[in-house]
Amino acid sequence: MSAPAANVRFDWRPMLRAKPVHNIAAEIRDRGDGIITVIVKNKKPAYQVPPISWFVPFNPKREFTLDPVGTQVWKWCDGENTVERIVELFMERYGLTFHEARTGVTDYLRTLMKRGVIAAIMEN
Amino acid sequence: MQTWSWNNLRFALPDDWEMLQFSRNPEAGRCAFADRYQYRFEINWQVIGGPPDFQRMVGDYQAKLATDGVKDLRPVQHAPWYGVYGMDHDTPVSRYGAFFPLGSLLLEVVFLFPVGDKPNHALEGRLLDQIQVVEPDDNGLLRWKAFGLDALVSAEHPLALCQVHTAHVTMSFHDKEGHVQETMGRHGMVDCWLDIPLVNWLDAQIPRDYSIILRQNEINHGHQVFHVVARRRRPVLKDWLWGTRHMEAYAWICPADGRLRFMSRTAPQSPKRPLPPFLLCCCPDHEVSL
Numbered sequence: 001m002s003a004p005a006a007n008v009r010f011d012w013r014p015m016l017r018a019k020p021v022h023n024i025a026a027e028i029r030d031r032g033d034g035i036i037t038v039i040v041k042n043k044k045p046a047y048q049v050p051p052i053s054w055f056v057p058f059n060p061k062r063e064f065t066l067d068p069v070g071t072q073v074w075k076w077c078d079g080e081n082t083v084e085r086i087v088e089l090f091m092e093r094y095g096l097t098f099h100e101a102r103t104g105v106t107d108y109l110r111t112l113m114k115r116g117v118i119a120a121i122m123e124n
Numbered sequence: 125m126q127t128w129s130w131n132n133l134r135f136a137l138p139d140d141w142e143m144l145q146f147s148r149n150p151e152a153g154r155c156a157f158a159d160r161y162q163y164r165f166e167i168n169w170q171v172i173g174g175p176p177d178f179q180r181m182v183g184d185y186q187a188k189l190a191t192d193g194v195k196d197l198r199p200v201q202h203a204p205w206y207g208v209y210g211m212d213h214d215t216p217v218s219r220y221g222a223f224f225p226l227g228s229l230l231l232e233v234v235f236l237f238p239v240g241d242k243p244n245h246a247l248e249g250r251l252l253d254q255i256q257v258v259e260p261d262d263n264g265l266l267r268w269k270a271f272g273l274d275a276l277v278s279a280e281h282p283l284a285l286c287q288v289h290t291a292h293v294t295m296s297f298h299d300k301e302g303h304v305q306e307t308m309g310r311h312g313m314v315d316c317w318l319d320i321p322l323v324n325w326l327d328a329q330i331p332r333d334y335s336i337i338l339r340q341n342e343i344n345h346g347h348q349v350f351h352v353v354a355r356r357r358r359p360v361l362k363d364w365l366w367g368t369r370h371m372e373a374y375a376w377i378c379p380a381d382g383r384l385r386f387m388s389r390t391a392p393q394s395p396k397r398p399l400p401p402f403l404l405c406c407c408p409d410h411e412v413s414l
């Protein structure tokens with residue numbers, strides 16, 4: 001017999017209670033066909049000073065185009081829906097199980113967060 | 125309750141407990157299941173030489189858990205299962221072990237309850253009663269039921285690959301020599317990614333070095349099933365020895381759940397032994413056999 005120590009402390013509740021919210025500083029371009037482009041302002045890195053900046057171009061904006069599925073998930077990130085609610089909406093829409101939807105949605109939200117498209121409000 | 129069949133184990137769990145961890149090895153491994161918020165159930169298996177001394181094993185295990193900081197330890201029993209209950213990091217945890225002579229398997233089952241909840245020994249008992257070690261059926265087939273796939277596969281073809289992603293599951297079984305490969309898949313969110321006719325998608329699953337020699341489709345209980353047979357174009361040495369490899373594949377979308385099912389078998393054209401059946405069932409009305 002062996003102890004399942006690794007799984008005892010696993011708890012998705014704190015992550016599921018977080019509320020993702022749009023980056024209000026980002027600019028949104030809606031193509032109208034279910035696809036949006038999010039334009040995020042880039043922070044100028046500390047190394048972007050002459051002479052490096054003379055040779056390494058700095059792009060002050062980055063564009064992320066979200067496909068229709070991604071656009072729908074982004075729209076649900078309104079600061080009201082928790083991650084759990086977004087997962088529920090996703091599973092209902094596409095006929096998935098909770099964890100099937102959770103893995104896809106949370107991976108996607110993590111990517112959006114890393115790119116500055118959304119932020120997350122965590123519950124204390 | 126939902127029935128799960130994995131290797132030669134069969135058990136039933138509440139509908140909202142999903143498998144998140146698994147092992148392919150039939151000799152020793154583990155499957156872990158979680159509800160929406162946390163892991164709830166684990167089943168560990170190991171092939172051993174004979175029945176262990178459970179009294180001693182449980183005693184030793186209890187002592188080890190006490191050393192690890194598990195509190196409120198007490199022995200629990202639900203024949204033929206012996207176990208220990210304790211509070212592990214404020215999580216109530218029950219661990220049970222039993223030996224099953226069929227397959228000479230030692231099983232360990234772990235129940236984890238939410239922090240602050242009391243252990244539900246009645247639920248534990250109900251779930252323990254449903255755990256079975258099963259033998260292959262008269263045709264030498266074992267049932268695999270997991271991730272929405274329900275199939276009968278030769279017991280001599282162990283699980284070689286299992287990939288689980290959001291809405292996509294693929295499981296492959298190989299014989300010991302690697303001559304016969306059986307694959308099945310279940311793909312959801314079809315509207316989001318299937319932008320070509322299903323027959324073309326099925327063609328795209330055939331490896332490049334195979335030529336399609338037969339293409340059919342039929343409607344069976346409301347399921348439009350596409351079927352292709354392909355043959356390896358340029359035989360390699362292995363094919364000279366064992367026969368040119370053929371691939372046979374089926375694909376259909378089940379109207380009940382809207383998911384695409386795919387099954388295929390790659391095998392030498394004239395295998396030394398007749399190939400065992402390989403069946404995939406998508407709903408009570410429909411089953412496809414290779």
